[in-house]
Amino acid sequence: MVLIQLSSLVSEVSHGQAFLGLCSLLISLIVILLIRQLVKQRRPRGFPPGPSPIPVIGNIMSLATEPHVFMKKQSEIHGQVRYLNYCGNIWHIMVLNGYDAIRECLYHQGDVFSDRPSLPLFMKMTKMGGLLNAKFGNGWIEHRQLASNSFRYFGRFQKPLDQKILEECMFFVDAIDEHKGKPFNPKHLVTNAVSNITNLIIFGERFTYDNCDFQHMIEIFSENVELAVSGWAFLYNAFPWIEYLPFGKHQKLFRNAAKVYNFLEQIIRRFSEGRVCNFPRHYIDDYLNKLDKSAGDLGTPYSRENLIYSVGELIIAGTETTTNTLRWAMLYMALYPNIQEKVHKEMDSVLGSEKSPSLADKKRMPYVEAVLHEVLRFCNIVPLGIFRATTQDTLVSGYNIPKGTMVITNLYSVHFDEKYWCDPGTFSPHRFLDSNGNFVRREAFLPFSLGKRHCLGEHLARMEMFLFFTTMLQRFHLQFPPGTVPSLTPKLGMTLQPLPYSICAVRRQQ
Numbered sequence: 001m002v003l004i005q006l007s008s009l010v011s012e013v014s015h016g017q018a019f020l021g022l023c024s025l026l027i028s029l030i031v032i033l034l035i036r037q038l039v040k041q042r043r044p045r046g047f048p049p050g051p052s053p054i055p056v057i058g059n060i061m062s063l064a065t066e067p068h069v070f071m072k073k074q075s076e077i078h079g080q081v082r083y084l085n086y087c088g089n090i091w092h093i094m095v096l097n098g099y100d101a102i103r104e105c106l107y108h109q110g111d112v113f114s115d116r117p118s119l120p121l122f123m124k125m126t127k128m129g130g131l132l133n134a135k136f137g138n139g140w141i142e143h144r145q146l147a148s149n150s151f152r153y154f155g156r157f158q159k160p161l162d163q164k165i166l167e168e169c170m171f172f173v174d175a176i177d178e179h180k181g182k183p184f185n186p187k188h189l190v191t192n193a194v195s196n197i198t199n200l201i202i203f204g205e206r207f208t209y210d211n212c213d214f215q216h217m218i219e220i221f222s223e224n225v226e227l228a229v230s231g232w233a234f235l236y237n238a239f240p241w242i243e244y245l246p247f248g249k250h251q252k253l254f255r256n257a258a259k260v261y262n263f264l265e266q267i268i269r270r271f272s273e274g275r276v277c278n279f280p281r282h283y284i285d286d287y288l289n290k291l292d293k294s295a296g297d298l299g300t301p302y303s304r305e306n307l308i309y310s311v312g313e314l315i316i317a318g319t320e321t322t323t324n325t326l327r328w329a330m331l332y333m334a335l336y337p338n339i340q341e342k343v344h345k346e347m348d349s350v351l352g353s354e355k356s357p358s359l360a361d362k363k364r365m366p367y368v369e370a371v372l373h374e375v376l377r378f379c380n381i382v383p384l385g386i387f388r389a390t391t392q393d394t395l396v397s398g399y400n401i402p403k404g405t406m407v408i409t410n411l412y413s414v415h416f417d418e419k420y421w422c423d424p425g426t427f428s429p430h431r432f433l434d435s436n437g438n439f440v441r442r443e444a445f446l447p448f449s450l451g452k453r454h455c456l457g458e459h460l461a462r463m464e465m466f467l468f469f470t471t472m473l474q475r476f477h478l479q480f481p482p483g484t485v486p487s488l489t490p491k492l493g494m495t496l497q498p499l500p501y502s503i504c505a506v507r508r509q510q
Contacts, residue, residue, distance in 0.1 A: 048081045048094065048399040066492065068383035068412035071095050075413060081397045093406045094396070097413040099420055099444035105396060106409065106451035111136075114452045115389040117406040120240040121233055121250075125257055129301075130309025131456075132317060136391055139301030143310060146290060147456055150201055150283040161200075162359050165464055168196050168206065169471035175209060176476065176505045183481040183502035186330055190468075191218055191323045197464055198318030198457075202311055203271045204282035217263050220256045221316045226493035227253040264308050284311070314457075321381050322461045324497040326468055328379040329372065331486060331498055332427060334478045339429060342367055343473055344508070357470035359463060365470070366439035370432035372465050376447040378427050381495050383412040385449050411446055420444035476505040 074082060075097035082095050096102045105113045115136040116122065122133045131147060134140040172193040176186075189209065195218055196206040207214040227233060232249035236242055242250065271284050280286040287307050294300035333340040346367045351357060362369065388407040395401070416424040420443065421431065434440050448455035455461070480486065486501035 048079065048397070068380065068410055071384075071408070071410045072097055072413040072416065075410075079397075080413075081399060092402075093408060094401055095408045095410060097410045098417050099414045099446070101397065102409050102411075102414055102446065102450065105407070106449070106453075109394060109396075110451040112390055112392055112394045113388050113407060115391045115404075117387055117389040117404075119237045119387070119406075121228065121237050124236075124240075124243070124254065126309045126313075127305075129303075129306045130313050132313040132386065136452075142290075142301055143306070144456060146286060147283070147310070147314060150286055151457065151460055161197075161460070162463055162467065164200055165197055165467045166356060166358070166471070168193055169467055171196075171206075171209070172468065173471055173475050176472070177507070179505065181504055181506040183504050185500055185502055186327060187323075187500065188215075190326050190330075191222070191319060193468065194323045194326065194464060195315065195319040197460065198315055200282075201318075201460075202283045202314060203267065205271075213263065217260055218315075218319065220260050221312075222320065224253055224256050224260075225316065225320055225495060226491070227256070228494055229492070260312060261308050264311050265304075268307065268311060283314070317455075318457050318460070320495050320497075321455075322464050324381050324495055325372075325375060325379070325461075325465055327498050328381075329375045329465075329469055330472075330478055330503060331488075331501060332375060333473070334480050334503055335485070335488075336427070337479070339371065340473070340478060343371060344477070347470060347474055351470075351474060353474075357467060357474065359466070361470070362466055363439075366433060366437060367429065368466070368470060369439045370429040372469060373432045373442075373445065374427060374429040377415045377421075377445060379490070379496060380412045380415055381447065381497075382449075383410070383496055385409040385411050386453070386494075388453065409449065411449065414444050414446050417444050472505075475508060477508050479504050479506065 071082075075095075080096065080098040080101035082097070096105055116128065116133050118128060118135075122128055126133050128135050129139070131140070131143045134143060172189060175189050175193075176184075192207070192209045192215070195214075199206055209215075227249050230249045230253075232242075233253065235248075236250045242248065243254075245251075268284055271282065272288055275281075275285050275288060277289055277292065280289060284307070287302065287310070291300075291302040291304070291307070294302050333343070346365050347357075350361055350364045385408075388409065390401055390403055390405045390407060392403045393401065415421070418424060432440055432442065448458040448461070481502055481504055484502070487499050489499065490496035491499050
């Protein structure tokens with residue numbers, strides 16, 4: 001009996017020792033992994049300074065809310081060129097703040113800062129193909145050149161592009177007029193009008209404002225612009241294995257992308273019917289002609305898949321930024337009636353009540369130009385640009401930057417750079433005028449970025465902003481519904497857009 005009890009006691013002690021040993025081993029393993037992670041997480045040698053990263057997650061929390069504002073404030077501590085650690089050792093990021101640092105890199109070292117980082121999200125969505133997220137190289141160069149030619153030579157056999165924009169402007173103001181001066185949310189109408197200009201280039205025709213299929217696609221695009229910078233998207237870039245989790249906003253992002261790509265495939269097929277080689281009617285024809293000519297070339301960058309990606313990227317890039325610029329412009333005209341009154345006076349003196357605006361009138365309306373430039377500066381539609389990556393080892397402000405480093409260009413910091421802007425936190429169109437009231441270009445003004453990856457559609461966007469804005473303000477006085485003032489806090493996504501607001505467009509009595 002005693003032997004049995006002794007044996008049982010020895011067995012319990014053995015099990016207890018084994019359990020304690022296992023716990024000790026597990027704790028030791030966790031400590032070793034944590035130490036290993038902290039060692040890997042150290043700032044690379046020669047890299048610029050930056051805030052201390054949190055173990056494992058790095059500085060990811062700084063990208064959660066208003067990252068452009070946080071990065072500018074940090075630059076006051078660590079300098080214009082600074083370091084961020086993204087999820088431990090996964091990504092070492094260089095952040096550029098201020099006009100001087102961004103110009104040094106994007107202009108003076110254009111080739112070096114022209115790549116895109118191979119983020120898992122980009123890999124998943126476009127396989128680093130298409131146009132916007134393509135890696136720097138011959139494939140991207142050929143796709144950009146093709147798109148540039150389509151923008152430049154559009155209307156070779158039709159009306160000039162500015163006339164097409166003016167036609168869309170009339171559809172736009174007529175649709176606004178249907179509200180009879182009563183409150184409405186302008187987002188839907190502005191989005192449709194702006195997207196139709198890109199549609200003319202890509203498909204050769206516009207979509208009516210009540211085309212449900214196209215409206216649904218634009219809504220999905222807009223939602224994905226927000227989801228692409230959600231916390232789940234950042235987590236996916238750090239831990240791609242969460243793709244297999246059945247929940248999370250990243251799953252919504254992927255489902256949306258699949259729907260859009262299916263829709264684009266269908267309309268590409270529809271608008272390519274009747275294509276005649278060497279007589280392209282629009283971007284799709286141009287692309288398919290290139291695809292046919294490169295048949296059998298294993299190294300060709302042209303493919304049906306890249307066509308879908310490129311079309312989708314052109315639509316969203318050509319719609320989202322200009323749409324949000326015009327929505328901010330409408331909001332600020334209603335917010336500052338004295339500025340709106342000056343716009344009306346200048347337009348009346350140049351155009352009167354009968355003549356429609358044209359691009360030729362631009363030079364004669366310096367105050368209108370100043371207002372639009374101040375909207376672009378103050379509202380920072382794309383505050384962080386699109387992430388870049390270095391193509392080779394380089395030196396920036398005395399710091400060693402390795403090849404493949406992810407680079408964030410804080411364009412917000414350029415437009416609020418106290419070195420170049422007096423009282424940048426105040427909305428003031430007069431900063432773009434000289435003492436005689438003439439329009440003046442400012443050096444530290446980069447809403448379309450800089451260098452080889454600058455916005456492809458900058459010229460088109462400027463045409464649209466001017467013609468839509470002047471056509472609208474010639475006909476209407478903008479004001480908020482009585483007793484309401486919308487929030488000026490932006491809705492954060494890849495772009496900064498105003499929160500939904502209502503506005504009244506009242507017919508002017510001239």
